[in-house]
Amino acid sequence: MRVIVVGAGMAGLLLARALARRGRPTVVLEQASAGSRVPGPIMLPFQAYDAPEDVGVLARVTAAGRAIAPRPDGTPVAVAVGRAVLLDALRDGIEVRHGHRVTGLVREGGRVTGVEAGGPEGPVRIDAALVVGADGTDSPVRGLAGIPASLTLSDTAFISFRSPVAAEAPFAIEFLSDGRQVTLLGWPGGSAGSWQVDRIAGGHEAALAPGLDAFKAAFTRLLPAAAGPLSGVTQPEQVRSREVVEVRCDRWWVPGVTLIGEALHAMNPEAGIGSGLGMGDALALAIAVDGNPADPDAACREYEHWRRPAVAPYLAVGSQGTRVVRGGPVRDEERWPPPGWVTRPAAPARAAPAARSAAAGPVRPHRGPAAPGGP
Ligand SMILES: Cc1cc2nc3c(=O)[nH]c(=O)nc-3n(C[C@H](O)[C@H](O)[C@H](O)COP(=O)(O)OP(=O)(O)OC[C@H]3O[C@@H](n4cnc5c(N)ncnc54)[C@H](O)[C@@H]3O)c2cc1C
Known part of the structure; x- marks a missing residue:
């Protein structure tokens, strides 16, 4: 099954890497140019460890960060690390076509069968059995596929x-x-x-x-x-x-297209869980594709079946789950x-x-x- 990943953020790169490690190389299309790097840090919470570990980059990333509140066994509950460190580690050895902006989906017989993109050499069309929108909060792929989403400021x-x-x-x-x-x-x-x-x-x-x-x-x-x-x-x-902007989608896929990461669910950053949810989606989808190599719809069904319950508690509580309310009148300095x-x-x-x-x-x-x- 040919999979095209749209977006080289942490969710898209993790998916490409997890598929490659399962012997299923894929192509990632990214609108940004090859040299661009996201500045600043991210706090990688413990919920975000499994997926980078599966694709063999967790040790490299934690070694380059600062451990937050190590547990008795020495594992930190979170790591403060440069976003670029994580993205560079995930990108290593993966084919990313930079400067390619997806502008359309190709359809045949009621399903999506590829993407249209603008690239450095002009427009390109790439066929795929499954297109994955890992293209962030605004997700052009979500819109082009007609997957309904609620966006709340x-x-x-x-x-x-x-x-x-x-x-x-x-x-x-x-x-x-x-x-x-x-x-x-x-x-x-x-x-x-x-x-x-x-x-x-x-x-x-x-x-x-x-x-x-x-x-x-x-x-x-x-x-x-x-x-x-x-x-x-x-x-x-x-x-x-x-x-x-917070994003919620009731529907996770349509024939030939599914979503991962912030294209599927974006939470307030105060929850500190975005990286964990997005990379966890990517790993779950890679496992589902690997288990259903000739049937993209079965892969999407399995992905949603196993992943939705894992994500649901975070979405139900939202960022409220991280609030520790002091109560009383609001102080002037607040x-x-x-x-x-x-x-x-x-x-x-x-x-x-x-x-x-x-x-x-x-x-x-x-x-x-x-x-x-x-x-
Ligand atoms: C201020 C802030 C602080 C945060 N802090 C934390 C934190 O400390 N810990 C944590 O776990 N999470 C944090 N998060 C959340 C975390 O950053 C996100 O969950 C995560 O980066 C989302 O990754 P993603 O791959 O889903 O999407 P993105 O990182 O948005 O990647 C989407 C990619 O798709 C590309 N793209 C978009 N459209 C197209 C197109 N048409 N064609 C080709 N490519 C396209 C974009 O260029 C981009 O590279 C924070 C978020 C914010 C905003």
């Missing part, structure tokens, strides 16, 4: 930083009154911090408007261990805001933007650029009473 967002300065411990966390998190990850490349806030009307610009110094002071108040790492945050580009900052409405679209930036930018903070209806 989360009511919380994240303000995060990356710093070259190491953190003392590999992991620190503070739970706020309502169970939202402030976290600090120390990895061999430095440190990264993340603060979960209410999603801010006005988007990224509004979220970052109070500026670098306000953010550093507020973050340190909540998590004093971040003081050292934040000394390495000197440029606004080191801080970013991120909104979160609010972002800080009390006293006022969010103004967006400038009219036809305002002249000079006037707009001087007088009516989308968000202009100033000291004063909290905005009505503000945090």
Whole structure:
């Protein structure tokens, strides 16, 4: 059975590797160019160990990371490691056709029989018995295949930083009154911090408007261990805001196409489980394909049958499962933007650029009473 994997993220690469180890080489199509690397760290939780172990990369990845809270037998409950380290290890020896963006599916007799992609040499068409969408939250393959999905914009967002300065411990966390998190990850490349806030009307610009110094002071108040790492945050580009889209699919496959990873289910990152779920899907699908080499529908049926119950508890609880609620009134230092900052409405679209930036930018903070209806 020829399998085409769309997307060279951790789920797609793990699938290709798991199939190759079972004597079933496949092709991965990835829209990004060959040299591009995802920066920053990831916390690989213990639920994410089985699949990388199956494909022979776990030891290499853990050796390049920082162990978090080792168990008595020495196994860490999680590893803080560069995303690029994990992706490079998974990619090693796998055929990835970079610069290939899938734009269509080929159909014959009521089933999908291949993909159409734009590549460096122009459009290509590749036949396949099974197309796997490992193409992330927005999943073009999911849309092209007509697999229904519910996409929900989360009511919380994240303000995060990356710093070259190491953190003392590999992991620190503070739970706020309502169970939202402030976290600090120390990895061999430095440190990264993340603060979960209410999603801010006005988007990224509004979220970052109070500026670098306000953010550093507020973050340190909540998590004093971040003081050292934040000394390495000197440029606004080191801080970013991120909104979160959650994905759920009731249907897992249609004839000739199935989904894995965030194309199938994306959770709020505070759950810290995305890598485990995605790579676990990939391993389950590889085992199902290996067991049904001439029947893609049987492989998909078996994949869903065994994997759905494994994923269901995480999806049922969602990120709520990681919340430790302190209760009581929300403390002022837990609010972002800080009390006293006022969010103004967006400038009219036809305002002249000079006037707009001087007088009516989308968000202009100033000291004063909290905005009505503000945090
Ligand atoms: C801020 C943040 C922090 C996180 N932290 C953690 C953490 O600490 N621990 C954890 O376990 N999880 C974490 N996660 C979740 C984790 O990163 C994801 O679950 C995981 O990366 C998803 O992998 P994936 O392979 O499913 O999708 P992706 O990584 O999104 O890969 C999809 C790939 O498909 C490619 N693609 C898309 N469309 C096309 C197309 N048309 N043609 C060809 N290629 C295409 C994309 O370029 C991309 O390379 C975090 C997520 C976020 C957003």
